[in-house]
Amino acid sequence: WRLVPVALMLFLLSGCLGEENLTALDPKGPAAQWIYDNMLLSIAVMTFVSIVVFVIFFLVIFKFRRKDGDEELPKQVHGNTAMEITWTVIPIILLIILFIPTVTGTFDFHVNADPSEHEDAVYIKVTGHQYWWQFDYEEGFTAGQEVYIPAGEDVVFELNAEDVIHSFWVPALGGKIDNIPGVTNALTLNADEPGVYKGKCAELCGPSHALMDFKVIALERDEYDAWVEDMLAVEQEATAANAEAGYEAFQENACISCHAIGGQGMATGPALTNFGDRQTLAGVYDIDDDELLKEWIRDPQSLKQGNNMPAHPDISDEDLDAIVEYLRSLQVRGADQEY
Template identity: 35%
Template sequence: MTSRKHDRTTLLIGATTPLLAACEGPQSALDPAGSAAELIARLWWPTLFVAVLVTLLVLALLAVAIFRAHKRNAALPLSARQSRNLVIAGGIILPLAATIPFALSSFSIGRTIDAPLPDNAMTVEVIGKLWWWEVHYLDEAGDRIATTANEIHIPVGEPVRFLLKSDNVIHSFWVPNLQGKTDMIPGRTNVTSMTANEPGVYRGQCAEYCGTQHALMAFLLVAEEPEAFDDWLAGQRQPAAAPETDAQARGHDVFLDAGCAACHTIRGTPANGEIGPDLTHIASRRTLAGATVPNRTGHLGGWITDPQHVKPGNKMPPSELTPEELKTLLGYLESLE
């Protein structure tokens, strides 16, 4: 009993620490790395400048009014005509002069961002789950050619179409460095697109409160050179590699016998569950549990053993495995590159 407890505790080491720095740069809409994000940032800065200027002007007028009200020899109050002109100028003309250019600019930027993509643009289907992301790569006929979870790869310099769906509640798909927010509404498919201008790993997240683990519903978007992306996608299209050692074969059997296959798919095996993420190439992913923790042996063991400890409220039940079963299962999963 002592040995089993020690082994399970060892595998849980590190599983309590959220993944805080999985990306190569800041998660910020003001640090654009995509064409759409650059347009949004270009509009944001003058909007901030005008908002600050207007705020300072209002505060200045308020200070003058307070000063005049407490001054003994204050000048006579404004006439009715002067008051009317002041209201028209300050309450109607100036606000319209400040907001109309920004409204027109916002409309123009929105049309540019939503411009139709070429027919041969790559299409990625993303489905919001509770609380993770299911990702499908589609061919020109709309058929799924590869499936992953919580990690999206796109080629640099090429526009990518995203079909956004939800099978539960409203989510919002957002990669601040690359694109604005787009809602994911049950029963509806919303479409957005993005183009990464430079390679990098960017953090995306749900931007619409969706329940207990909304704060930990994140994903990584990996923008890479087209050649590297093509190699990655070719690997993702393949079924899982067959076990190469006896230990991996035992881990494969544990996966099937422990009930994991009821929720998860590993293509090329009898496991075809559709409730949880596809694990065909789980070892190739950088994170686990919606970018909550790094994809390392200890975190993976902790996640399998006690997922509620890592991400309370998620839909995955705990697994009652012996230390030997857990060890062989981890060895098998880590072979699924």
Template identity: 65%
Template sequence: MKRWKTAWRFLPFSLLLLLLAGCGEENLTALDPKGPQAKWLLDNMLLSIYVMAFVTIVVFAIFFIILAKFRRKPGDDEIPKQVHGNTALEITWTVIPILLLVILAVPTITGTFMMADTEPDPEVGEDTVVIKVTGHQYWWQFDYENEGFTAGQEVYIPVGEKVLFELHSVDVLHSFWVPALGGKMDTVPGITNEMWLEASYADVYKGKCAELCGPSHALMDFKLIALERDDYDAWVEGMQAEPAEPEDELVAAGQEVFESQSCIGCHAVGGEGMATGPTLTNFGDREVFAGYLDIEDEGALAQWIKDPKSLKQGTLMPGYEGQINDEDMEALIAYLKSLTVLDNE
């Protein structure tokens, strides 16, 4: 009895946890589809649930009817008549499951072929956007090879168009996933996987690495920004343009710090520098850095530059503790936040 009382005591907390398990960040859910792939996935899940619910209700209804109608009653001393079987019933309970499997199989097979079709959209043709995605510990690199530039941590696509992704990894197994737009796919070292996504609405969609890839796996987030075609083209032009010389004295001083501290050896800006780390061409347009930290939090940004491993375990970025004084740090942060490509973002 004590055990039952204890179990009932924790029931409200269990129900609360169950409800909270369904809560999540905006756009980080597969239950609010914003693209054709995600809509098909949700529809197929619902179809499976309806079929399972139908089977469950029928089985339990028959069970309780038999339990009530054929239960042993007082005076029933004789064993019921034993029969070999009922051909009609056996055919019925064989045919019904086959029909249910067909109902599940047809949309599953057609949807699988639909999602595996990585051929360019005929309506878009040569203008189809192709993005090479590379997973790193613990950030994402997006190479727009036809356009000739690289983006990091945020990937931009045009609305209403089929966008092709070529998935790679340089270290361990990662998994590229934008829940509101489609399913996940692994990035495997030495292997190129292909997938496509389409956004039906202009919005910011959150993405995650869905494969355990190290101690900071949970912080390997990114964003997919879907823009109308004109806005997307303007963003591409901004990424392709040469960075303007800073007019503000503080920003100019920050650029000098950036270059003198060899930051450009890992982070490219406007095509200048290496891409060992995330490209910073549009750093000021981002809402977060390091995958999860608010870009407006200058204290966190300074701490990231000084000692990144204190904020993201396992990151390969070196720290600059003791190498940059407070005045230079203020200038460096001003420079980083000045790196934008669109005024309206």
């Protein structure tokens, strides 16, 4: 029964490991690998200290316990220079072992985060909003919620925020750095392999902080180049040919006044240029559920409390259906692509 709390804790923690890639314990890039190696090093040091302390502790209480016939106080001693030097020097050595890789690594990453160190690298501006992510590419287009990068290359993320402090964290790729309004931070990540890496906002930023998820999608370089070209080529009208009624409803209901598509429209809300490729709705919900998408348009507060999208309680079912169809047609990579 003493193991019950341990079992309960493992059970609760097992939920944390279930999420795809949302773990720092399975590093997929050099920055994450460095963090993981340092975690192992400090666990090794802590384990060594714990073992030594507990062995001495149990040895002492066993060996020097009060035995039958022990009636007098044992000889009282205080002060032992040799022992005091020993238990001062050993912790200093252990701290040095932890200190050197931590500090050198921190400086390396600081230098590595400097954009001027990466003249040719892909450079993406990341802006945190309550509660979504904006990704501006140097080529001049914007993506929302899902950021595409080339695999195996350093990518510099320039971090900013629009409203309050957020924090950009992709546990499988590296550490977290805050997005602070009025301050520009930088973070360099490198994904070893193509794949989808889940990210989270790591700074409490309001009622829907826990729902402020995003994804990093790493593609092979040639696929990434093709994606950039396709993103640049998207125009509202061109894609609207598939779903003209939805395109019109999108304009009439003023969606376009917040959501940019193909470089047109305002960008106060997430760009929807490649909405049809998205893997989640609002960062966390099932993207394939039409009813959920309609519910989102009708009453966004019901799904993400405190977000800034206005409700559309009076929108007609006809318009909703058309808008959903239009949004689904906004594909750049195609919804059934392997990632």
